[in-house]
Amino acid sequence: MSKKVLSFLLIAVMGFTIFTGCGKSTGGTSDNTADKKSAKDGSKSPEKFTGYPMDQKDTELTWWVGQGYTLNEAYATAEESPFHKNLQDMVGVKINWQFPTAGTDANQAFNLMLNSETLPDIIYHSIMADIERYMEEGIIRDLSDDLEKNSPAYYSFITSNEMYDKHMKTDSGKYYGYGLFQEDGGWNATYQGPLIRQDWLDAQSLEAPKTISDWDNILKTFNKEYNAVFSGPWSRVKASAISGAFGAYTLADYKLYVDDDAKVQLAQAQPEWKDYMEKLHEWWEAGLIDQDITTNDDEAARTKALNGLTGLSYSSMGQLSNWATDAEKAGNGAKWVGMQYPTGDDGTLSMVYGGYGIGRTVAAITTSCPDEKLETAMRVLDYAYTDEGNLFWNFGKKGESWDYDDKGEPAYLDLVTKDPDGLNNAISKYGGSVWNGSCIQLTKLLYLKNEPVAIEANDTWFYPNEKVTAKWVLPNGVTRTTEESNALDELVSSIQTYVSETAVKYMTGEESLDSYDKFVKKLDDMGLPTVLKTNQAAYDRFLAR
Structure with missing residues (x-):
């Protein structure tokens, strides 16, 4: 297995075969349900997209995260967290981060959030199995009509691979969320x-x-x-x-x-x-x-x-x-x-x-996200699947937590390697893919995160057993x-x-x-x-x- 970080474009075309939208649509939502969940904030539709960061600091997105890229224990608020604070700057949009209270069960917190008067614009949680219900109840938007236009990097990535595409849509073919994908598939999943x-x-x-x-x-x-x-x-x-x-x-x-x-x-x-x-x-x-x-x-x-x-x-x-x-x-x-x-x-x-290297958590856009903010939300989520965004989600902000070494590969800087909380803890302060995230987890991250003896262990667990690491797994994309x-x-x-x-x-x-x-x-x-x-x-x- 190569330790070299592959560019997003290369990742997007390395398909493998494992098995032989919205606009104003809200996936079957009734007008009454949409009105109840809507949280119009007067924000204007974005200008023509020209790249990141977007000039959308006057637009605020609320983003609820139940697991994965929640706050590192060193921080009490998102304003203190380098990853959450820096992501706003990288995409050019203000993000109001929401997390379960410390010590609270994520699933209980999720259910409480669903019963609130106004949903956040974006939800990241394990909702894939029941996504049809959430769409039918008017909670999650159908992104099918807008995904290719507003999230071109993500759309290109998932449609380049049959298994990815199967996982990220419903049985009726509706696209609904942004998933976790692990660069080397089963190797990453057998951890x-x-x-x-x-x-x-x-x-x-x-x-x-x-x-x-x-x-x-x-x-x-x-x-x-x-x-x-x-x-x-x-x-x-x-x-x-x-x-x-x-x-x-x-x-x-x-x-x-x-x-x-x-x-x-x-x-x-x-x-x-x-x-x-x-x-x-x-x-x-x-x-x-x-x-x-x-x-x-x-x-x-x-x-x-x-x-x-x-x-x-x-x-x-x-x-x-x-x-x-x-x-x-x-x-x-x-x-x-x-x-x-x-x-x-x-x-x-x-x-x-083990598994197929495709997570069971997704970032989905709710019906509380009004039409005028939909493109902005989709662009923000798409950022993780661009070349620049992929590096940011894995390693943090270039020049702050990492930079390229003399071999042209990402390497952590002293801010991370000399963190008093230790390397394993430190990297989750700056990146969002350490545990799971709405992004592509690079294998290089795991090499940097772990001691050589641990990488050797994972090779031992995975390579002799490739035939039985995933064939028994009920795919996370089953709905x-x-x-x-x-x-x-x-x-x-x-x-x-x-x-x-x-x-x-x-x-x-x-x-x-x-x-x-x-x-x-x-x-x-x-x-x-x-x-x-x-x-x-x-x-x-x-x-x-």
Whole structure:
């Protein structure tokens, strides 16, 4: 994989095949709904567009961000944040940034925002699956008629690639939002995997474990010799961890996946998931799993890694970078490395964590954005997909946070590299693509952000496993009809809670796996057949786009 930053025009034409508007329109909005949501501010229509920055400082856009490019914890307001403040200058438009209150659940904040009298002009959140409903209810604008004219860079990018185009429109062909795309697709999306103390392996004359039986041996050895256990941040572990070695597809997270027959399935309803739970319970009972793992966040797992409480773990590229830096500063001799996902003793590996490099969050323009501000809003969002905007969203303002090195590639300046909060934290102060954003995330960003050992780990997690990093993933661009969304709201919420809670109970032994058949029966009683049938229909429509 090349570390060279590709220009936007090159990115736009590197299509790959994975599967064999508005003006005054508001996507079916009634006049009454449009009037209720409209927030006319008297701003004038923009002059003929001549480039960035636009001369639109007298125009204000309200922009609600639920995740991704929210405020860095170092700042209390957008006025203090370099990224948010600088973006206004780069595009030439005043932006009134809105974020969920610190500590507030983003989805709850999103629902509260939707019920407010006036919507913001732009929303960035995970709304793709239910976009048809939001458009039909008069919340989100249909951008189809204006996208090519008002967002030419973005339009050129998504229409150059069949998969991108499929994701960014509805089943009826309506364009509605600006998504996250990762330059190297699956490599960027496979950003977490198994980690191990190489120095401990060397001390015990052991090789890195390859199978589940090998994991058994390593866990027991590390526990005996170092009193260490398997640990990690629960948010990452519960998403899948080593489920693929059992032919399973998740640990505790509710997970719909696509099987080898192109059928949508629930991971927890498969017998292979039960096998996975049996092994985890065996390790739990033997004291080989951190008994506090379900409450671990990234910081707790980082502290345990630093203190030698774990030698076998599962986490991310970014966290591995932190752990390696911590070990070097502490001088404790710890050598954390990434290693290949384990297989079953029979070679089974059904999946590893990954995807297609297309996010599930989008920036969409609401019906509160009046017609006279629509072009301005679309130009502002289009900026991220231009050559200049792509660099800004990834690295910040040229000459402030980064500049070109002697090889002609972006490199961070002292302002970032010497930030007292550390590099990983600092880069999110200046760029908007670090976690996710309405932009193209460049691979170069990840190279600059992470230690070499973390880049090597990601190569190990991805390249040997390319065939199983994404084929199981239900694409983020799958959308449901309004009727389907309404029918699934309560069903999915209750099933999500039930499977997540039961997974923990099975792992810890609070509930016996002898009850598994009853568990599956209860899922059916809770409406699982309807959930699967509805998502199958939506997936089939996606493939037919």
